[in-house]
Amino acid sequence: MTDDREQNAEVVVLGAGVAGYPCAIRLAQLGKKVIVIDRAEIGGVCLNRGCIPSKALISGGTLFHRLSHASEMGIEVNGAKLDLSKLIEWKDSVVKKLTSGVSMLLKANGCTVIQGDARFLSDKALEVATADGKLKVNFQNCVVATGSRVTALRGFEVDQKQIVDSTGALSLRKRPESMVCIGGGYIGLELGMFYAKIGTKVTVVEAMSSLLAGVDAELVQVVRKKLEKLGVEVLTDTRVLGHKKQKNGVVVTVSGKNGERNLDCDAVLVTIGRTPNSDGFGLDKAGIQVDSKGFIPVDPQRRTRVSHIFAIGDVAGQPLLAHKGTKEGLVAADAIAGKKTIYDVIAMPAVIFTDPEIATVGLTEAEAKAKGHEPKIGLFPFAANGRALSMGEPDGMVKMVADAKTGKLLGVHIVGPEASNLISEAALALEMGAYVEDLALTVHPHPTLGEVLMEAAEATLGHPIHIYQRKPRERSGASTSPATS
Amino acid sequence: MEFKLPELGEGVHEGELVKWRVKPGDKVAHDQPLCEIMTDKATIEIPSAFDGKVAAVHVKEGELVKVGQLMLSFEGKIAADAAAPVATGAVSAGPATPASASRPAAAMQATGGGEVLAAPSTRRLAREMGVELSQVQGSGPHGRIMREDLERPAGKRPVAPPSAVRTLSSGGEERVPFVGLRKRISEKMRLSKDKAAHFTYVEEADATQLVRLRQDAKNIGSKEGIKVTYLPFVMKAMVEALKQFPILNSSLDEEKGELVYKHYFNIGLSIQTEDGLTAPVIKDVDGKSILELAREIQDLVERARQKKLSREDFLGGTITLTNAGSIGGLFATPVINYPEVAILGFNKIFRKPVVAQVNGHEEIVIRDWTYFSISLDHRVVDGGVGAEFMKLFIRYIENPSLLLLGR
Numbered sequence: 001m002t003d004d005r006e007q008n009a010e011v012v013v014l015g016a017g018v019a020g021y022p023c024a025i026r027l028a029q030l031g032k033k034v035i036v037i038d039r040a041e042i043g044g045v046c047l048n049r050g051c052i053p054s055k056a057l058i059s060g061g062t063l064f065h066r067l068s069h070a071s072e073m074g075i076e077v078n079g080a081k082l083d084l085s086k087l088i089e090w091k092d093s094v095v096k097k098l099t100s101g102v103s104m105l106l107k108a109n110g111c112t113v114i115q116g117d118a119r120f121l122s123d124k125a126l127e128v129a130t131a132d133g134k135l136k137v138n139f140q141n142c143v144v145a146t147g148s149r150v151t152a153l154r155g156f157e158v159d160q161k162q163i164v165d166s167t168g169a170l171s172l173r174k175r176p177e178s179m180v181c182i183g184g185g186y187i188g189l190e191l192g193m194f195y196a197k198i199g200t201k202v203t204v205v206e207a208m209s210s211l212l213a214g215v216d217a218e219l220v221q222v223v224r225k226k227l228e229k230l231g232v233e234v235l236t237d238t239r240v241l242g243h244k245k246q247k248n249g250v251v252v253t254v255s256g257k258n259g260e261r262n263l264d265c266d267a268v269l270v271t272i273g274r275t276p277n278s279d280g281f282g283l284d285k286a287g288i289q290v291d292s293k294g295f296i297p298v299d300p301q302r303r304t305r306v307s308h309i310f311a312i313g314d315v316a317g318q319p320l321l322a323h324k325g326t327k328e329g330l331v332a333a334d335a336i337a338g339k340k341t342i343y344d345v346i347a348m349p350a351v352i353f354t355d356p357e358i359a360t361v362g363l364t365e366a367e368a369k370a371k372g373h374e375p376k377i378g379l380f381p382f383a384a385n386g387r388a389l390s391m392g393e394p395d396g397m398v399k400m401v402a403d404a405k406t407g408k409l410l411g412v413h414i415v416g417p418e419a420s421n422l423i424s425e426a427a428l429a430l431e432m433g434a435y436v437e438d439l440a441l442t443v444h445p446h447p448t449l450g451e452v453l454m455e456a457a458e459a460t461l462g463h464p465i466h467i468y469q470r471k472p473r474e475r476s477g478a479s480t481s482p483a484t485s
Numbered sequence: 486m487e488f489k490l491p492e493l494g495e496g497v498h499e500g501e502l503v504k505w506r507v508k509p510g511d512k513v514a515h516d517q518p519l520c521e522i523m524t525d526k527a528t529i530e531i532p533s534a535f536d537g538k539v540a541a542v543h544v545k546e547g548e549l550v551k552v553g554q555l556m557l558s559f560e561g562k563i564a565a566d567a568a569a570p571v572a573t574g575a576v577s578a579g580p581a582t583p584a585s586a587s588r589p590a591a592a593m594q595a596t597g598g599g600e601v602l603a604a605p606s607t608r609r610l611a612r613e614m615g616v617e618l619s620q621v622q623g624s625g626p627h628g629r630i631m632r633e634d635l636e637r638p639a640g641k642r643p644v645a646p647p648s649a650v651r652t653l654s655s656g657g658e659e660r661v662p663f664v665g666l667r668k669r670i671s672e673k674m675r676l677s678k679d680k681a682a683h684f685t686y687v688e689e690a691d692a693t694q695l696v697r698l699r700q701d702a703k704n705i706g707s708k709e710g711i712k713v714t715y716l717p718f719v720m721k722a723m724v725e726a727l728k729q730f731p732i733l734n735s736s737l738d739e740e741k742g743e744l745v746y747k748h749y750f751n752i753g754l755s756i757q758t759e760d761g762l763t764a765p766v767i768k769d770v771d772g773k774s775i776l777e778l779a780r781e782i783q784d785l786v787e788r789a790r791q792k793k794l795s796r797e798d799f800l801g802g803t804i805t806l807t808n809a810g811s812i813g814g815l816f817a818t819p820v821i822n823y824p825e826v827a828i829l830g831f832n833k834i835f836r837k838p839v840v841a842q843v844n845g846h847e848e849i850v851i852r853d854w855t856y857f858s859i860s861l862d863h864r865v866v867d868g869g870v871g872a873e874f875m876k877l878f879i880r881y882i883e884n885p886s887l888l889l890l891g892r
Contacts, residue, residue, distance in 0.1 A: 340612045344605070372492055372552075406627075433602040433629065 005135045007112075009035040011336055012126060012139040014118055014281075017044020018051075019313025019325030020145030021102055026333035028109035035112045035137055037128055042106070042113065043099040044147055046322045049167045052098060054187075056091040057170060058194050058353050065197035073392060082198050085173045120282040123306050141308050141336045142286075144296060145329065146277040148314035153182060153270045155242055162250050163243075163268045166191065176200050176266035180252045182240050184211040186352040188271040189223065193355050196230040203233040203263055205240055205254050212352065216364045219415040222396050223354045230355075243268065276315045300342040301335040302328050310336070324348055347430035351420040356382075356396045359423035362411030362430050368401050376404035378436070378460025382416040384467050385455070386447040393417035398456035402436045409434050412456070418449050425453055436460045488535065488557045490550050493524050493796075499551045500524035501665035502544050503792070511539045513559065521792070522550065523665050523760075528792040537561015549664055551600055551619070603630040610635055666760040677823035681862035685818040686871050689856050690879045692834045696853040698885050706779055716754065717778035719806060719831050720770045721888050722881035724750045727804065730874040734803045736824040737865055744865065753805035753822055754782065756789040763789055764805055764822055765798040806831060809858075816856040826865045829878075830858040857882070 013024040016038035024036045041048050060082075067077045106113055116130035118137070126142070128135045150165040152158070160168030169191045177200065181192040184206030196202045204211070204227070211234065212220045227234055238256035252263045276294040283290065287306045290296055295318075296304055296311035304311050310332040313325030327345060334341040349361035368375040378400040382388035388396075396416020402409055412426035429439055439457035444450050458464040493500060500522035507519055518530040537559040544550050544557075601618040603611070607630055611618045616635060623630035663671070677683075699715055706713035727734045727750060735746045750771045753764040765785050767778065788794050804825055809817040810833030819828045837854040840847050857879065861871045881887055 340615070341609070342612065344608055344612075408627075432604045435627065 005133070006138065007035065007135065008138045009033055009112070010139070011035075011141045011143065012037060012137055013111075013143045013145060014038075014126070015044065015145035015147055015313070015315075016042045016102075016106075016113065017145060017147045017313060017325065018046040018322040019147070019329045020044070020143065021106060021329075022326045023143050023145060023312060023329030023333045024111045025105060025109050026330050027336060028111050030333060030337040032333075032337065034110075035114060035139075036106060037114045037116060037118045037126070037137070039115070039117045041099055042103045043095075045149075047098050047102070048095055049170060051322055053091050053095050053170045054166070054190055054194075055353060056094045057087065058190060060087045060090070061194040061197040062355065070392075082175070084175045084198065088171055088173060091170070118281060120286040123286040123309060141310070143329070143332050143336075144283070144288075144304070144309065144311040144315060145313045145325070146281070146315045147325075148274040148276045148320055150271075151273040151275045153240070153272050156182070156240075156268065156270050158270065162245060162266070163270065165270050169195075169269050172267070178249075178265040179203070179267045179269055180205060180250075180263050180265045181269045181271065182252075183271040183273070184208070184234065184236065185271060185273070186212060186354070188269065189227075190353045191269060191271070192232060193227070193230065196227075196232045197355075201231065201265075203235065203265070205238050205252075205263075206234070206236045207239050209237050211236065212354075212358070215352070215358060215360065216366075216399060216413050218397075218399060219358050219360070219413055222356060222415045223358065226355050226395065274314065274320055278315050300344070302332040302343060303335065319348060319350065321348065321350060345431075346433075347427040349423045349427045351423060353420065356393070356416045357419035358413075358415045359419035360411070360413045361423055361427045362409070363401055364411055364413060365399070365401050368403070368410050373410060374404040375410065376402045376407075376436075376460055378402070378456045378458070378464075380452050380456035380459050380464060380467065382449075382452060385449060385452050387449050387451070388417055390447065391417060391449075398452045400436065400439075400453075400456040400460045402460050407435045407437060407461075409436050409439065412453070414452075416449075416452070422449060422453065425450065486535065486537070486559055486561065487555055488519070488533070488559060490522070490552050490554050490556050491531070491534070492552055493522065493529060497524045497552070497796070499549050500529070502546055502548050502550050502556075503528060503665075504546055505542060506530075507539050507542075507557075509539050509541050513537060513539055513561075519557070523792070524796070529795065531556075535559055535561050547662065547664070553600065601630065602627055604632075607632050607635065666758075666763065670761050673823065674820055677821050680823055681821045681826070682864045683818075683821060683860055684863050684868065684871075685858055685860045686868065686875060687816050687856055687858045688872075688875045688879055689854065690882045691839070692853040692855045692882065695882055695885050696834060702775060702779075706776060709776070711776055711780050712783050713776070713779040714782065715831070715834070716782055716806065716808065717775045718885055718888070719829075719882070720752050720767065720778060721775065722878055722885070723752065723804065723806065723829060724771050725881050725888060726874055726878035729877055730870060732866055732870060733827040733861070733874055735826055735865065736803075737826065737862070747803045749801075749803065751801045751803045753802035753825070754785065755805060755807040755819075755822075756786055758789050758792070760792070763794065764802070765789060765794050766800065766802040768801060804828070810834070810855070816858040818858060819860045821860055821862055826862040827871075828860050830860070832856045832858065 010033040011027050013020045013034060013036045016036050020036065021042065024034045027034045046052060064080065064082045067080050114128055114130060116128040118126045118128045121127050124138060126137045128137055150167065156163050158165050158168065164172065166187050175198055179195050179200050179202050181188040181202060181204045184204050188204060189211060192202045192204050210217060210220060211224065224234065235254060235256055238254050241253040241255050243250050243252045249264055249266045250268050252265065252268055254261050254263060278290045278294045278296055286309055288296060288304050288309060296316050298304055298311050298316045302310045302312050302316060312328035312332050314320045316328060328343060331341055331343045347361050349359060352358040363371065365375050365377060380398045382396040383394040388394050399413040401411040409429055412423065414422055436457045439453055440461055442454065444454040455464050455466055459467065459469060462469065503521040503523045505520045507513055513519065513533045515536050516532045519533050520531050522529050522531055538561060540558045540560055542557045543555050550556065602623060603618055608618065610632060614635060618630055621630050621634055624634050625631045695715065695718055699713065699718060702713045731746050734750065735744050738745050749769060751766050751768045752770050753766045755762055755764045767781055767785065770778065802822065802825060805822040805828045807819045807828060807830050809819065809830045813833060816832045817830050819830045821828050832855055834853050834855040836851055838849050839852045841850045843850060857875065859871060859875055
């Protein structure tokens with residue numbers, strides 16, 4: 001085809017992931033002529049290789065596991081089988097529904113989507129290599145939403161068969177008998193637990209002393225217990241030295257407290273983190289530099305150093321969360337449309353789909369202390385919640401952090417059933433500047449899991465109904481004991 | 486990157502930006518002073534926590550700054566940057582700190598951190614209206630800023646006191662922001678008058694011997710570059726008398742219902758500065774010589790005038806001495822430096838004819854004369870006790886040699 005094709009856009013959104021596509025839609029709603037460019041699928045990592053497909057698999061794995069362990073409820077399932085290949089197909093169909101939905105939305109809003117590899121020619125134009133040849137796209141504003149990719153582990157070349165990353169782990173057609181997960185972060189644990197639930201012998205290797213770095217240790221402990229129950233071996237303080245591929249598997253050599261050890265397995269899952277996609281598309285041609293970690297520095301409106309070019313999502317810095325990227329996309333869109341807006345977020349929730357789930361928002365106890373608060377803690381166990389018991393899911397708790405002097409809510413940390421769905425109430429409370437009392441005084445319907453937030457608030461204030469508590473919990477001694485467990 | 490106002494010390498949440506020491510474009514080294522912040526009667530230099538170049542400052546001189554508030558943005562590195570690894574599977578769930586900003590839009594500051602109590606929709610409305618939320622007084626519970634607080638006509642909107650803009654109204658009035666030291670004094674004086682049951686007792690004293698002794702000490706001190714005033718002698722006399730009347734060196738802990746007797750003598754000294762009255766503390770007066778005290782007072786006064794007092798200079802006072810007489814007046818009725826229970830006013834010394842016994846008969850002689858006034862918290866100290874204290878104190882003033890004898 002020809003090389004001299006040229007298009008003009010008011011705004012180019014580079015990347016159609018969960019940061020880019022909402023940004024494009026909002027821009028279109030605000031009357032802008034938008035071109036979205038992505039080198040791969042609409043929906044980015046989240047929809048295609050991350051949040052959505054992993055949750056689809058996890059739901060399947062959990063259902064299978066529960067079916068096989070429901071005799072307490074009088075359910076005996078003999079010969080339950082899991083066809084992983086079919087589960088994967090179902091997962092793919094879920095992904096397809098969502099991505100085609102997003103494509104439709106972009107189209108309906110009048111956004112032009114171009115598939116191809118883009119690179120900056122200047123701070124005014126991009127060149128896109130499409131299947132039909134090269135194309136020049138001129139823009140007034142550009143939003144860089146190129147996301148992040150799996151961080152490679154030196155010495156472990158991913159073949160997506162024996163050595164897989166999070167992408168490959170979502171599409172294994174045959175269940176590995178055994179798996180070594182390198183990295184005890186949330187991706188490693190979510191996928192590791194999935195495989196453990198469908199019968200794989202899983203070993204988690206983590207270099208740090210604890211799993212899920214950054215999450216309150218009391219919460220992690222609950223997940224750790226479940227890992228033990230599932231027969232997952234957890235090796236913390238353990239480094240990976242190397243591996244050898246064999247005919248029928250891989251031998252991973254690790255070094256921990258008890259010296260070196262060889263771990264035989266069918267598959268190795270490498271999840272040691274994510275790296276921003278800020279290289280290889282000529283950001284410097286646009287006058288943009290990245291920081292030492294590869295992130296693009298941005299201001300509260302998500303403008304880069306070049307004020308008509310924005311950056312949002314993973315490429316614009318921590319935390320690498322889909323919903324953070326979406327929020328930034330909407331802020332950038334409003335800013336481009338000339339609205340007085342900034343990224344003004346108090347509460348950034350995070351959810352981890354382990355079993356039980358973990359969800360947190362706001363300050364942890366340690367962070368509150370570091371910020372000069374005198375934290376007051378309220379604990380409430382799911383074991384004292386009627387709905388959790390009647391679901392057969394009594395493991396977990398809510399840990400509420402408040403400022404002792406003012407009673408203002410600082411953070412909520414949940415490990416337990418449906419934690420991911422429960423956290424939004426806490427996020428709203430924090431965003432509204434709620435006091436613990438506000439949560440305690442709000443009627444929560446019975447019997448629901450949501451009552452745990454009300455009760456944790458009451459516990460923070462020193463008078464929960466469904467647990468006996470001598471006095472408001474102090475860090476030194478007094479403990480809560482569930483009355484119904 | 487952003488630089489936010491760091492913690493200033495226990496119980497200090499805000500301060501007034503007195504002066505920027507840097508401006509946009511300046512190269513700044515770690516520990517270099519960035520600005521001066523006046524808090525709780527002390528002006529503190531805020532050192533830089535980074536090496537780099539100042540991109541923009543976000544606070545104007547004269548504005549109130551809260552701990553944690555964005556002060557300036559810079560290009561460079563935070564010196565003690567705990568470099569977090571790139572998402573090693575960790576989730577960061579804290580309140581979102583806006584990512585490193587190289588060039589933030591100056592008029593668009595986040596209200597983040599929850600310092601301003603307002604719902605997201607209210608915060609957005611405020612941005613759209615161009616209203617700085619920290620300048621609005623909320624009418625809701627806990628001072629929450631409600632949408633209605635913003636929707637009220639601008640003139641009727643309740644405005645929080647610190648507005649750094651001088652507005653000259655047409656009638657020839659000038660409205661000056663009531664902030665900084667002035668505001669602190671106002672709060673402290675109000676608190677004292679609300680809490681303590683003030684009464685003032687005045688007594689006169691023959692200061693002739695004191696004047697002579699001080700003249701000698703002045704000559705000795707000047708050789709060492711020490712300016713000896715009357716204050717060290719007055720302080721010494723106070724301490725000796727306090728030892729006999731320890732209740733004047735106490736404070737009342739209302740919460741616990743206890744009187745706190747202090748077995749140390751730290752005397753606050755009120756010093757008039759350009760910005761207002763301030764009262765740094767001379768510690769352990771009992772253990773120091775007249776010349777040591779003189780040197781310390783000299784240093785304190787100098788630093789107070791240069792606004793270089795630190796927070797530590799104000800801590801631990803047990804009683805206060807105010808030198809009311811340097812301008813004139815017979816005597817003043819000072820306001821107690823709460824939660825102390827006593828403040829002694831030292832007034833001018835003047836020459837006066839008095840009737841004295843000379844060689845067995847009465848004569849009119851010229852003496853150096855002065856009045857001392859003491860304000861006491863009647864909740865703690867009764868009039869009789871205060872009078873006895875003053876009697877003893879004045880005995881030391883009239884016969885300063887007793888201070889040497891320890892009698």
